[in-house]
Amino acid sequence: MPATPASLLTGPGLPDGSAGIRLVVTDMDGTLLDDAKRIPEGLWPMLGELRRRGVLFSPASGRQYATLARQFAEAADGMVFIAENGTYVVRDGVELSSDPLDRSVVAGLARTVRRLVAGGVDVGAVVCGKRSAYVERTDEAFLAEVRQYYVEHRIVEDVTAVDDDVIKVALFDFGPAERSTAPALDAFSATHQVVVSGEHWVDVMNPTANKGAALRGLQRELGITPAQTMVFGDYLNDLEMLDAAEWSFAMAGAHPEVIRRARHLAPSNNDNGVLRTIARVLGIPEV
Template sequence: MTLPRLVATDLDGTLVRSDGTVSDFTRDVLVELEHRGVPVVFVTGRPLRWAEEVFEYVGAHGLAVVSNGALVWDVARSAAHLERPIDPALGLKMCRLLRAAVPGTSYAVETLEGISLEPAFLERHPVPGAARRAPIEELFTRPALKLLARHEELEPQEFWDLAEETVLGRLVITWSSASSLLEISGPDVTKASTLALLCEDLGVEAADVIAFGDMPNDLPMLGWAGTAYAMADAHPTVTEAAHHVAPGHDDDGVARVLAGVFDL
């Protein structure tokens, strides 16, 4: 068996435990892979402000795919390596269409500087004190890495289906939350498409990538990678799409699989 040349892993629900930590065992496995010349790329829906919390584990190569593929961040230089944002004109057009089709939709936008939210957008995580609150037309005036759409009454799958029917592929819509929060990216921007660009730069083929994920926003990446693992507690669509199932994220599933694959 040819060993993978690159590891691509989601964070929440995959590499990171429920309490937000990365175990010593997982850290040791990632460090050993780095020593062996196998880069571990974090591929996350987290915005940069949250992804930074685990950058100490990313390894000396120092690259992470953030915001579902909208940003490749050079950890070592603390600078953007690649940005794939949403054009404001297109984004605002989609906001108007979605709100007309699904009344009660509220919005927020993520940029390198942080999050800005509509007054009705009820964020489940702590919001930075400097975060701006205003109508989306006042917030979305320049390219954004991610557009967030929230609904307080619909179920996640129902909200996603209605949004897909409205947007018709003009933007990429996915979700990874237990609440009805849609994560919207620019045209053709997914974890997979950005990871493919990064791997092309590194000279790594899709067949040589082993990937791990647990939620619908991981589906493109798992479909692209040569070897795909769903976590034991993954969303059913992810389990169905993956080649294999890893132990759960609270059981160090990613590290346990990697230790076996690389005979650590």
């Protein structure tokens, strides 16, 4: 078990061997992005410097592949996108791995959400396919949340009838998901991953699917070790990913369990923590 994280900027504890880092993987919301959901301006020159040094940069997010590809369009060549919490991994438009859900599970989740709504819970389901996300709710408040993470989405009458490989089902709860929607999914947690991925989001995936499993598969494919991997995260869906890297950083203000599991602590997402950490560890002048 890693020790309590040492402060990156003020304390000791960073391991030796930073020159051997070949892969940097970062969560998006609450980690790379600030609270206004903005990519730091300094990222683009940083990506150029990492590419020059032969270091691969990989966003790892609950967001869909199409959303990530659009956000990183100006630097996407050769970049590996770990999308949908690790259920869909793509490089240069080519699928590297995926982990689709059984249709019966999707149908069961849809029924559960419909029962919650009938009981007064303000929740909606996003059925995440490889080509698009699919929703039944049509109110603008819900769709505004969906658009932040799923640029490719369609409103359908029945989410269980879509013609697509479903890789994840995400539930958005306008209340605190950890206290309301997540407990209603206990029946699924015995056989599937039920992960609180944000204050209002719960993701359901196959038991074999998470960001860590996707990262380990990528490491095997590229011949990169945990000692050569740097990872940043802030929430519960990042835990397995942090375990796959010796250079694991929790953001200041991260979920307490994330801080406990990470080896080191980075400045917060609002303090440009990811870029400042990369710059310090790799000896790159901050821009």
